Amino acid sequence: MEPWELRHAVEAGRATASELGLQVDDVIVVHNSDRAALHLVPCDVLARVAPLGRLADSEFEVEVARRLAGVDAPVAELEPRVEPRVQVRDAFAVSLWTYYEPVGSEIAPADYADVLLRHHAALRRLDLDAPHFTDRVAAALREVSDRANSPELPASDRELLSGALGGLSAAISTDEDGDQLLHGEPHPGNLLNTRRGPLFVDLATCCRGPVEFDLAHAPEEVGKHYAGADHDLIHRYRALNWAMFSAWRWRQADHMPDRDHWRAEGLNRVRAALERCGLG
Structure with missing residues (x-):
């Protein structure tokens, strides 16, 4: 995302999580490409924020994650404190996920x-x-x-x-x-x-x-x-x-x-x- 779009994406992620009852005092940009991955603290949530034109992709991803959770797949999970669905905020599609602190060792x-x-x-x-x-x-x-x-x-x-x-x-x-x-x-x-x-x-x-x-x-x-x-x-x-x-x-x-x-x-x-x- 361009800097101006990223700023709006950060605000959309922050506002979405806050309205759902999660405490957000700071936002750390983890990744920025065609969509942004944001670490929301102190609630310790990962927000994936995509332009609204990619709403269908975001909804598909949430559906895949929801189904995989039922078959014990080795995948990141959706945030359990909120409803497992994509939220629309301004011009963005926002999904909320469990944040995993990375471990430094390389995977063999x-x-x-x-x-x-x-x-x-x-x-x-x-x-x-x-x-x-x-x-x-x-x-x-x-x-x-x-x-x-x-x-x-x-x-x-x-x-x-x-x-x-x-x-x-x-x-x-x-x-x-x-x-x-x-x-x-x-x-x-x-x-x-x-x-x-x-x-x-x-x-x-x-x-x-x-x-x-x-x-x-x-x-x-x-x-x-x-x-x-x-x-x-x-x-x-x-x-x-x-x-x-x-x-x-x-x-x-x-x-x-x-x-x-x-x-x-x-x-x-x-x-x-x-x-x-x-x-x-």
Whole structure:
């Protein structure tokens, strides 16, 4: 969010929690991108505040969290002192979550694989309507194909991303027999190491697909500890994921911190991942 929008988001998070009876004396910005994560103190609540245009995403995330709480999934929980729903405040959608103090130690690959296995097992117990991961690929391809949405993307890089998104998606998404509900983006930034153990956050990315799609977001060593994973398929999904990441960074409306760095780095990662797959 831009600084002016973040200020309004902070006030929306503060006011929403206060009106629900939670004491808020201070707000600490934990993360700021297309939505803000705010630590509210002393009530010790995490507020996720998104522009109202992302209301449906916020409502979907709350529904996923609510259902996962009933199957003992290793995920962050909604704040139990308030009703589990999205609150609308001014131009923002606000959801309130339990705040977990992070533990400094790094999560070992075997532990990462174990928590992802448990999360996938919990997700298989849900009957939930979620998009297929190919819908996300198609959305990224539309951004790359529309020069008005990505005017600064050089022609050669546009061709690279279009080819990677279209070609890889077509090549690896034809068999859906093994598809299941997935986290969608279980990268290290979405796995908190807490006193309760590792917990996944950012549940709005939940989608359907093979487990290898999720594993491609995790550090490479994790896949070696995940029983039954197809490692060649993981490499292809990793290339596809970097192509999607790059497509989002070249959107004119993207506000990721250090965007210029990640524009260049994302394209480098796409090329390297394609080379590893023998598709460079």
